[in-house]
Amino acid sequence: MSGTFTAKEVAEHNTVDNGLYIIIDNNVYSVASFVDEHPGGSKILKRVGGKDASKQFWKYHNESVLKKYSEKLKVGTLKEEAKL
Numbered sequence: 001m002s003g004t005f006t007a008k009e010v011a012e013h014n015t016v017d018n019g020l021y022i023i024i025d026n027n028v029y030s031v032a033s034f035v036d037e038h039p040g041g042s043k044i045l046k047r048v049g050g051k052d053a054s055k056q057f058w059k060y061h062n063e064s065v066l067k068k069y070s071e072k073l074k075v076g077t078l079k080e081e082a083k084l
């Protein structure tokens, strides 16, 4: 599954029930299936649902985490002109 999302569309997916999308750089991830296994906890992920979490992500992780989980969690990319 892969698509292009506006920031507004991502913002609509801000709960586990509707996919819990988060933006990291220009990519969109659906972390609903992952929240319960997130080593950093589910709470912190739910808090950034529907938002750009790039800053928080890079504070706690490195590129290898994205490499490992992208295939499973990435649902698309952010529409460039719609970036907040």
Ligand code: HEM
Pocket (backbone or CB within 6 Å): 022, 029, 031, 038, 039, 040, 041, 044, 045, 048, 053, 056, 057, 060, 061, 062, 065, 066, 069, 073
């Ligand atoms: C696609 C999204 C994410 C994935 C796949 C992911 C994955 C992981 C993994 C695998 C770890 C274990 C440590 C490591 O291997 O580096 C971890 C730890 C952690 N993550 Fe995430 N994470 C994601 C998003 C986020 C976001 C958006 C935040 C903050 C808002 C966050 C906060 C943390 C914290 C605080 C830890 C614990 C760090 C520690 O104990 O040292 N994560 N995450």
